[in-house]
Amino acid sequence: MKAAVLTKVKKIEYKDVKVPQIGEDDVLIKVSETGICGSDLSTYQGTHPYKKPPIILGHEVCGFVDDLGGNVKDLNKGDKVCVESYSACEECIYCQDDKPNLCLDKKVAVSGDWQGSFAEYFKAPRNSVYKLSQNVSDSEGALIEPLAVALHALGLSNSIKGKNIAILGTGNIGLCSLICAQKLDAKEILCSDISNSKSKLAKKFGVDYFVDVSKDNLVNYVRNIFKDGVDTTIVAADYPSAIDEATEITKRAGEIITVSYFEKKLEAQWNKIVRKEITLKGSAVSCKKDFLTIIKWLETKEIDPTPMISHRFPLEKAGKAMKQMIKNSGKIILYP
Template structure:
């Protein structure tokens, strides 16, 4: 089969490799679309340590099951599926409490030792695949993992109808938080970003208030929009040291903060401990939630969360290196890019 192999740092090679084997309890999937994640870009360049090359990356996957292994019961060949990439042992305390992404013996499809979706076929454990209806396109399915993580964070922590939510960042994560908060029916969604095009996207996907931090004082605007209290939930979805600090300073007393954006390993983050203690702020580091997949698929199928509209760029698999360069440049019109393994 054709695949893109991460050969060494900053080197991707489109080549022929052996197809994965369908083992006991697993399925073999014909990959129809794979999302290109910024995390992969950082891994490829060596700025984020999550395994060593050579390896087939790609953890945002949609396709069709073409083969099932022994003892597979819940899915069958021909099913269209997305891949929930956390692989758990099923026995540890994390797996038994709905947190298999924290499994002490597991890993993640797309990162060593589990081959990922930048290939024509991928193998996955049965409990890592979720069926999707025909109303969800392959490209929407491919980036569903990128939506599931932000949605899962909100699903885990919860929201109330009278909450005001502040979101810093208007990339795929920030826009997913916007739509999830809207689906929860909150009172007000505020989005802050440095780019007006990004803020246009935020408004399109449901933000009530947008703040251009290049032109406006963020603290003053948040205070104005919250009656001087601060946000009930403050979400950091940019991964920058400055916005991480602001996320804690802009939440109300006794409020909640979601830390989602991951800074580079070289970044120095100043954490406002005094504000957290004196204002009784609770901060959550959240990355995944296996329990959110079924309700999220239902919301997407019902049109309450618009995923397909967030796919802005498509490439054949052989041009993955071009997609990676696009993410590095990060143009204003980019929300999410996907690659198609079977496109010539």
């Protein structure tokens, strides 16, 4: 099969590789569309903590079942599917507590022998695969994983309904957080970023306020609108002052939920967090219930995330797509 292989930092080669060999509990998927994630970009740039070349990137994927392991009885060849980015052991204390995202022995896509979806075929364990109806488009299917990640983060909040929300960063997860926060009936939503193009994307999804931080001071902007601050701040950007700014704009007894990874250790205003009784939470990937909720919303046409897609590239142009991603574009989709 053909695949876009990251052979070294910032170098992708379109080349022939072997079709993944599936085990008894695996599913072989013929890739239809696959999205580029921020973790793909950091791996491409050589800054990811453990994903290193040579490697096939990609885990946001929609496709069709091509082959099944002997133990997989509840899927059929030709079924449309999407895939979660990890496979939980289903046995550890966290799996038993319905927190598979915290599994002590989980396998992660784009690591080890679980190569990525920037290829014609993609292997995944059955417990990571979700069947989709034909009512869900291939493009929507490729967006389910980041939407589930965003929904999981919002689900860690005490409540989103009727609350004022700030989202720092309008990359893929930030935009997905905006979509989900609206669906969960947030009162008013403010987004911030440094790109005018991101402002246009956020406005497509009906954001109430957008702060271009290259022109306006985020803290002053928020205080002018929300006085004491917002109820919940979602950190979906990895710039050094993100947690400090979130602390400043979040109201007393509010909450900060960070879904972003940071390449460097951060200083935080711990005394201010204590004085304001702010709850600070991390959010790790997603769980089954998040996937099932997003799939339901898509099947019933309650959300339409596809306007966030700004570019589409054939798989052989994956290197060009990565360079476009660096320009802070919207969602980029690859197709074989």
